[in-house]
Amino acid sequence: MSKPKLATIWLDGCSGCHMSFLDMDELILEVAERADLVYGPLVDAKEFPEGVDVTLVEGAVGSSEDLRKVREVRERTRVLVAFGDCAVTGNVPSLRNPIGPRAVLETVYLEKPTHNAQIPSQLVPELLEEDLPVHAWVPVDVYLTGCPPSAARIYECVKRLLDGEAPETVSEAVAWKFG
Amino acid sequence: MSAAAPAGAQPPRASANVCQAASCLAMGSAQVCRALEAEVAAAGLDDVAVRRVGCLGLCAAGPLVEVPEQGRIFERVLPGDPSSREGLLASLKGEARGGRPVASDPFFSRQVKVVLERCGTVDPENIDDYLATGGYEALAKVAGSMSPDEVTSEVVKSGLRGRGGAGYPTGLKWRTVAKEAGAAGKFVVCNADEGDPGAFMDRSVMESSPHQVLEGMAIAGYAVGANRGYVYVRAEYPLAAERLALAIRQAERRGYLGARVAGTRFSFHVELRMGAGAYVCGEETALIASIQGERGTPRPRPPYPAASGLWGCPTLINNVETFANVPSIIVRGGEWFASIGTERSKGTKVFSLAGAVKNTGVVEVPMGLTLREIVFDIGGGLAPGRRFKAVQTGGPAGGCLPEELLDMPVDYESLTQAGSMMGSGGMIVMDDTTCMVDVAKFFMDFCRQESCGKCVPCRVGTHEMWRLLDRMTRGVASRWDLEQLESLAGMVRAMSLCGLGQGAPSPVFSTLRYFRDEYVAHIDEHVCPAGSCHMGTAEPAAAGVSPA
Amino acid sequence: MSEVRTLQIDGKDVAARSDETILCAAEENEIHIPTLCHLEGLSDVGACRLCVVEVEGTPKLMAACTTTVEEGMKVTTTSERLVAYRRRAIEMLFVERNHICAVCVANNNCELQAHARNVGLDHFELPLMHPALPVDASHERFVMDHNRCILCTRCVRVCDEVEQAHTWDVAGRGTGARIVSDLGMPWGSSTTCTSCGKCVQVCPTGALFEKGRSISEPKARRPYLPYLVRVKERER
Ligand SMILES: Cc1cc2nc3c(=O)[nH]c(=O)nc-3n(C[C@H](O)[C@H](O)[C@H](O)COP(=O)(O)O)c2cc1C
Ligand code: SF4
Ligand code: SF4
Ligand code: SF4
Ligand code: FES
Numbered sequence: 021m022s023k024p025k026l027a028t029i030w031l032d033g034c035s036g037c038h039m040s041f042l043d044m045d046e047l048i049l050e051v052a053e054r055a056d057l058v059y060g061p062l063v064d065a066k067e068f069p070e071g072v073d074v075t076l077v078e079g080a081v082g083s084s085e086d087l088r089k090v091r092e093v094r095e096r097t098r099v100l101v102a103f104g105d106c107a108v109t110g111n112v113p114s115l116r117n118p119i120g121p122r123a124v125l126e127t128v129y130l131e132k133p134t135h136n137a138q139i140p141s142q143l144v145p146e147l148l149e150e151d152l153p154v155h156a157w158v159p160v161d162v163y164l165t166g167c168p169p170s171a172a173r174i175y176e177c178v179k180r181l182l183d184g185e186a187p188e189t190v191s192e193a194v195a196w197k198f199g
Numbered sequence: 200m201s202a203a204a205p206a207g208a209q210p211p212r213a214s215a216n217v218c219q220a221a222s223c224l225a226m227g228s229a230q231v232c233r234a235l236e237a238e239v240a241a242a243g244l245d246d247v248a249v250r251r252v253g254c255l256g257l258c259a260a261g262p263l264v265e266v267p268e269q270g271r272i273f274e275r276v277l278p279g280d281p282s283s284r285e286g287l288l289a290s291l292k293g294e295a296r297g298g299r300p301v302a303s304d305p306f307f308s309r310q311v312k313v314v315l316e317r318c319g320t321v322d323p324e325n326i327d328d329y330l331a332t333g334g335y336e337a338l339a340k341v342a343g344s345m346s347p348d349e350v351t352s353e354v355v356k357s358g359l360r361g362r363g364g365a366g367y368p369t370g371l372k373w374r375t376v377a378k379e380a381g382a383a384g385k386f387v388v389c390n391a392d393e394g395d396p397g398a399f400m401d402r403s404v405m406e407s408s409p410h411q412v413l414e415g416m417a418i419a420g421y422a423v424g425a426n427r428g429y430v431y432v433r434a435e436y437p438l439a440a441e442r443l444a445l446a447i448r449q450a451e452r453r454g455y456l457g458a459r460v461a462g463t464r465f466s467f468h469v470e471l472r473m474g475a476g477a478y479v480c481g482e483e484t485a486l487i488a489s490i491q492g493e494r495g496t497p498r499p500r501p502p503y504p505a506a507s508g509l510w511g512c513p514t515l516i517n518n519v520e521t522f523a524n525v526p527s528i529i530v531r532g533g534e535w536f537a538s539i540g541t542e543r544s545k546g547t548k549v550f551s552l553a554g555a556v557k558n559t560g561v562v563e564v565p566m567g568l569t570l571r572e573i574v575f576d577i578g579g580g581l582a583p584g585r586r587f588k589a590v591q592t593g594g595p596a597g598g599c600l601p602e603e604l605l606d607m608p609v610d611y612e613s614l615t616q617a618g619s620m621m622g623s624g625g626m627i628v629m630d631d632t633t634c635m636v637d638v639a640k641f642f643m644d645f646c647r648q649e650s651c652g653k654c655v656p657c658r659v660g661t662h663e664m665w666r667l668l669d670r671m672t673r674g675v676a677s678r679w680d681l682e683q684l685e686s687l688a689g690m691v692r693a694m695s696l697c698g699l700g701q702g703a704p705s706p707v708f709s710t711l712r713y714f715r716d717e718y719v720a721h722i723d724e725h726v727c728p729a730g731s732c733h734m735g736t737a738e739p740a741a742a743g744v745s746p747a
Numbered sequence: 748m749s750e751v752r753t754l755q756i757d758g759k760d761v762a763a764r765s766d767e768t769i770l771c772a773a774e775e776n777e778i779h780i781p782t783l784c785h786l787e788g789l790s791d792v793g794a795c796r797l798c799v800v801e802v803e804g805t806p807k808l809m810a811a812c813t814t815t816v817e818e819g820m821k822v823t824t825t826s827e828r829l830v831a832y833r834r835r836a837i838e839m840l841f842v843e844r845n846h847i848c849a850v851c852v853a854n855n856n857c858e859l860q861a862h863a864r865n866v867g868l869d870h871f872e873l874p875l876m877h878p879a880l881p882v883d884a885s886h887e888r889f890v891m892d893h894n895r896c897i898l899c900t901r902c903v904r905v906c907d908e909v910e911q912a913h914t915w916d917v918a919g920r921g922t923g924a925r926i927v928s929d930l931g932m933p934w935g936s937s938t939t940c941t942s943c944g945k946c947v948q949v950c951p952t953g954a955l956f957e958k959g960r961s962i963s964e965p966k967a968r969r970p971y972l973p974y975l976v977r978v979k980e981r982e983r
Contacts, residue, residue, distance in 0.1 A: 498792065499813040501815075649920070650920060650921040650922075651920050652924030653792070655794075655839045656835075656839065658839075658898075658921055658924065659873075659922065662843075662876075662922050663873055686835075690835045690836075693828075694836060696796065
């Protein structure tokens with residue numbers, strides 16, 4: 021029998037949630053043993069695979085590329101976990117929402133730089149009007165709050181999902197606080 | 200008598216009663232009055248009086264002029280158009296021609312006037328007119344020969360219920376205030392903050408018969424043991440305020456208000472307080488805060504104002520129309536009043552009939568008349584080619600009632616049971632071109648803007664419900680949005696602090712109850728059955744959180 | 748003179764003084780009702796609605812903090828419906844302003860954050876409003892960050908009722924309502940503020956804080972409360 025497929029993905033966030041994931045220490049070996057880590061910043065895979073059982077999505081959806089990815093992830097994943105506050109609420113990246121993307125780009129690329137000030141337009145994905153939580157775009161099965169969620173709660177969440185527990189009860193079991 | 204009346208005791212042979220309430224004035228009825236005076240003089244009709252009176256009822260067809268001797272009311276008597284006065288002048292000369300016959304036109308003949316008894320017959324700026332029609336007799340009788348308890352008992356016997364919204368028994372409220380010790384004094388407050396969209400009955404009453412309201416207040420003051428009263432008028436009603444102020448001065452001069460009312464030891468002083476454009480200040484606790492000079496926000500009840508109102512003193516708060524009923528009850532007796540109306544809703548109710556009906560205006564009907572009689576007989580039905588769809592009653596806390604309920608009697612209980620409410624008396628008729636989702640959105644937008652912001656269910660809940668309704672009317676909503684709307688509506692109704700928040704979901708509930716198919720059409724088919732919503736606007740990137 | 752009343756709270760028979768609120772009576776009997784705008788020592792306004800309870804015989808929910816006990820009352824403080832409604836109310840408080848707990852001075856010391864955790868609020872169904880709100884840092888020692896304010900009006904009441912300066916009040920309506928100092932002037936230019944810091948102490952969130960504090964630094968406000976109560980009792 022093949023092992024369940026686990027993936028992680030990093031959208032508009034600081035990667036802190038992934039750091040916390042690594043913080044699991046030796047428990048990560050148990051996770052590695054129980055599941056195939058098929059995609060993520062920690063894995064060398066170009067394409068998000070089909071038929072993933074559990075995906076942890078870190079970060080909010082802030083750009084057209086984030087949106088493309090999260091839709092693809094949703095299509096190819098059975099249980100999608102909004103991983104950390106940015107994915108759950110928008111958190112820090114969403115601080116830009118009250119002023120809009122234009123003002124952010126102008127400040128960062130036009131006002132601050134000392135030379136060659138210009139707003140990048142090639143190869144860089146376009147910013148969306150608002151930086152929004154994952155569930156604003158695609159259905160989410162489990163919400164794992166925290167900035168970042170502790171390694172213990174990440175482990176708890178992943179373990180329960182790999183055990184085949186229903187997403188709703190997992191959500192309840194790992195519920196904690198924002199921040 | 201009015202300035203234009205012929206001198207001497209000789210009563211005029213005919214009179215032209217020109218409406219001087221706000222709607223007709225806006226259409227130029229002050230100029231009409233002057234033009235008529237000139238024309239009457241030019242025609243040598245020196246036995247004709249041109250009189251300034253209050254509201255004649257058909258407010259949308261102003262300026263209105265009545266010739267009572269001929270029993271006719273003339274519509275659209277325009278200042279700049281002498282031809283619009285031809286029939287009127289003929290009538291004044293004695294010919295029965297033109298206008299609408301008061302005795303047989305159902306708009307007039309189906310009405311029963313208690314509150315509006317003097318509207319359109321007396322000059323609102325002249326206390327003598329009021330006195331000549333039996334005005335202040337009730338007050339003199341009460342202060343001179345009745346005990347406070349007898350007065351209250353008469354009101355209890357009448358079965359009068361509050362006309363400002365909830366329909367609380369007025370006599371009971373008076374009795375509660377009367378029983379309070381009130382060592383530091385008591386107050387009577389008249390709620391004239393009429394703010395429901397489409398409601399203008401209280402304005403009409405104040406502009407047409409201000410003394411009647413003051414008399415009702417003074418009688419209440421006597422009954423509950425209060426010596427001071429306030430009328431809280433919304434600032435958007437400058438004419439009503441002006442006439443009330445004038446009436447107070449006149450009544451004081453004649454000894455009906457102030458110290459020693461009608462020569463007795465009872466004193467009653469009335470002052471005006473102006474609102475500042477906040478709908479929520481019609482809510483009694485917010486109104487009290489506002490009179491005290493504080494921010495007009497509601498507070499939890501109990502304590503009710505009857506126990507602790509203005510400056511912590513026992514305070515009786517009633518609506519304009521409630522007070523305007525009182526003098527008649529005293530003069531003709533509680534039993535007489537109770538003989539009008541239904542088992543549990545006594546007397547009459549004044550409605551402002553508006554929207555898609557032919558006859559728009561202020562009407563007074565006995566409780567228990569059916570919606571159909573009001574809309575089709577009195578209102579004259581809809582414009583040709585238009586189909587009746589719903590009638591909205593009760594303002595932002597009321598609801599929309601469909602065609603199936605047209606034969607329902609209009610009384611407090613029936614309306615509430617049907618998911619609407621009596622409210623203060625706004626009645627808006629809607630035809631097949633009106634979208635019910637859009638109507639719900641309109642009222643929600645109103646509540647969202649008028650929420651005082653004190654409690655979060657109303658402050659945020661009305662905003663969120665409005666947002667969802669807006670999505671629906673743009674054709675971008677999903678079934679999830681509908682679920683959210685219903686869940687929010689229940690929460691906001693149950694959790695809000697005051698009647699504004701508690702009532703805000705009512706238009707949503709009633710339209711969902713009777714017109715759910717319209718919601719579904721907006722959502723599933725992206726179609727507005729009434730054809731009034733602009734559907735299918737492209738969804739801006741993620742305008743809302745709506746998980747599929 | 749207050750008399751003794753007997754009532755039932757969550758099936759438990761309790762006795763209370765006739766002038767006590769349901770909240771008071773519950774607390775004395777170690778029945779916990781969530782509150783936000785309530786603070787012992789200040790008057791009650793019934794604004795946050797978290798403390799609503801069911802009272803047998805009335806269809807309406809009653810705010811425990813503003814409803815006095817009555818003989819024979821049967822009160823239910825927790826039910827599926829109440830929990831769902833409270834969760835919604837807390838969610839509403841979160842979405843109407845910018846509560847980014849991770850970077851808030853009150854992180855881990857915030858009553859709103861704690862309530863969210865207690866009711867298991869782990870995401871928002873309502874969209875965040877993301878209003879553009881000012882931060883008033885004009886005061887020499889304190890900061891008012893409107894992004895975190897939940898309009899509980901504790902600051903308004905403590906400043907009025909205890910410090911008696913009445914620097915704060917509320918302006919605007921609906922979601923546009925704001926706490927303002929001295930008729931809308933910057934706090935720093937206030938002529939009434941005595942810089943006593945009471946408002947900062949009672950603020951349940953990170954809206955009012957002392958300058959120079961960093962994220963998550965404890966606000967040490969707890970020991971302050973008995974002081975307020977003592978002040979209040981002395982007044983009685
Ligand atoms: C949001 C709100 C607005 C109200 N507006 C009015 C109003 O404009 N006029 C009025 O008479 N009553 C209004 N009321 C009802 C009053 O609170 C109060 O019940 C009424 O004035 C009592 O008088 P009554 O017993 O004669 O009806 C309003 C209530 C609420 C909750
Ligand atoms: S229900 Fe609305 S209007 Fe009433 S107190 Fe609450 S916020 Fe203010
Ligand atoms: S510091 Fe003191 S005086 Fe100043 S606003 Fe706060 S409570 Fe009021
Ligand atoms: S500033 Fe703090 S104490 Fe004042 S209303 Fe806002 S949240 Fe409450
Ligand atoms: S604590 Fe009772 S309403 Fe806020």
